[in-house]
Amino acid sequence: MIIETPLFSDESISSFEKKKIQSLSDEINNEEENYILNVGQEQYINHLYEKHKFESLTILDEEVTTQIKEESIFGASFPSRLYNVEPNKLYKKDVAYFYVPFLGEKKYIRLQPTTFSTSSIRGTINENELIFSIIIFNQSREEIIEEFEDSLEQLKETVRRLNNDIENYNSKLQSIIKEKFIGRKEKILKRRELEASFKIPIKKKDNIPTTFSIPAPKIKKKINIKPSVGLQPFEPEPTLDESTYFDILNVINDMGKAFERKPSVYSNKGEEDLRDHFLMLLEPNYEGSATGETFNKTGKTDILLRHDGNNAFVGECKFWKGEKSFLRTIDQLLGYLTWRDSKTAVIMFIKNKDFTQTLNVAKSAIKNHKNYVRFNGEQDETWLNYTFNLPGDPNKEIQLALMMYHTVDVD
Template identity: 65%
Template sequence: MDYYVETLFNSISFFDYSRNLLKDVEHEISIEEENYILNVGQEQYIEHLFDKFRLEPLKILEEDISQEVIEESVSNQDTLSPLSLPGVFGTTKQEVVLFYIPVYGDIELLKIQPSTYTFSPPRAAIKQNELIYKVILFNRGSEYALQQLNIFKTDVNQMMNNLNKDIIEYNEKVVNKIRNVFLARKNKILERHNLAASLNIPFKKRESVPKTFAISTPKIKRKITIKPQVELQPFEPDPTLDESTYYDILKIINDMGKAFERNPSVYSNKGEEDLRDHFLMQLEPNYEGSATGETFNKKGKTDILLRHAGNNAFVGECKFWKGEKSFLSTIDQLLGYLTWRDSKTAVIMFVKNKDFTQTLNVAKSAIKNHKNYVRFNGEQDETWLNYTFNLPGDPNKEIQLALMMYHTVDVD
């Protein structure tokens, strides 16, 4: 068979290699059309570029290593053969063991020199997704071949671990690079056209709020993603709640939800509407009306709405947990209320199941299967989780969705 033995981890340095990739990120974003940058779903575009430019850490697939014994013409000057004589050139037929060592990840990275390296790196052939390591037997048995293989694997794993540290650091850097370059270009375009990315809804925090309840109040393998498609119409900013107001609303809800858990004798045996009204009693006094004089309003049986100019800026949907299917339907119902880019939302689940942790894990797993799920943005606490979704029918309109779950057991 044809193969070429070369020195591994010995070409371009990882520093130079990763620097070139980061330059490619800048170039890719710089050549996008302006209306594409303005209209594309930000998180989906960032995820697409991250999937394109991230690197997979490398790993030897030990359980899939195979071997082949062949006869091969071997130069007596390129071996450790005890038969080699100084100044005498030629070849000899020898038994050779070829070890085929599959590698997970981009095997071409085995040519890159990590930031921590040795001056005598291992040698092997690289072919498709395998390393081919050759051991010349010179009448020595299989024990010798396995000994040489183990030495080789030790050397490769050490260098691979060094390279993987560089890869992990690069992956953290590249996602921030993508986000920063994307936002910088978007903001530059908006400034040139004298636009804003969004029009903040003018909700004003009340200075003095009566405290109905004794709870704190707010203080002032590798998945390949398809590049998001956008109709390149002129960009128009959408109204949105600013992040601090959104957090304040969620903080009030969370404090009230924790109160439900701490005082089951007070809040047990109540229906969805009763529990929803406790949230409203805390929310309504905290914010003055919008420009149209509208403030928190009820819609339907279980909704918490913050409205502005006749549209829903914040929607909180309250439901009892009735299983995964019902939970996903609740998200569908909530998304059906929304029209604006970057709308702020919450799904508030009351859980009567005794095994609350199991229910929480089911919800965390199920939500990622929703057709409009984009990404997980982290948790505020163990039962307050933040996500990005897109609107049905428009994948480039992204909204924020908080999942908030509370253990509301009945008390006899």
């Protein structure tokens, strides 16, 4: 006879979570410094999330099968009020086995949820199924089925509670990874800045590897490949800080809303005219220069903010001409960018009467772009923030704000 053991009782899920978080923290801290400094942040965070997240359990109760087999049972398992048997002697008895398939990793069946019943569930874990057994004494068929169904309901309720814990863990996992990754990166940068401030030459390490091999991916639901970068020495790039970036976007957004509030003033104007209104506000507010139609890398862009000879912000202004044209606008913007350009905006002027429908089309279409990485939230219903990667360089991530304004023509 199969020996049953208590389920969901080996280790608390909170203890298991702490070990997993420590494991991913160790993984980040053991990475090569130049890897941490060069790898695309979003890609690396997503890689660790896929690697360290918990998979929920699913009980396939509609696929339960059963089997009755004759087994040798110790007398101690017999009800003493009905049978006169010796506890240590084996006796033949029929046993009903119920096989309950499940999806997910079997190690989670050993974990105790945050909230749990005091009565334990006993069973046997196979690779993809749980086995429950009931020794048949003098029970009726209905009584045997009822006993199993009680165990099944208890199992499903315990799994539901465990899945709630899993969902809570997964919901906070990305922010935990991001905090640990940024903490390690900032620590490295501070030390390197300190080293650079010394007048005495810093001793270099010997035999620094120049390539990085991708480890064999662990397969669960999909292949999760770690982002690969060369371990060349990291060179810090000038970049627009987050607060200034959002200040610039706020200036643009205020002017875009003005276009909507005063259609008699701004209607029937072309892209260049509307762009010039943005430039008139940006130019006096920031050191450096805000210029229109400035050549940058492979083509012209509409708004380019420069500081000390470096591009700090790149924006593209276009009228909405449909989904395909919209995606080509993003291609055009990405084509202008160099390594140093990390803060960008696509500003769309919408003449369509059904503005809401156009906005929904844009929200859906942007996620299908080949360089799309993730959605970072909305500032308001027409200002949405995204992360993209640079064409040909998945480790170089840029911030892209999509800003859409309803600019109807007035006769």
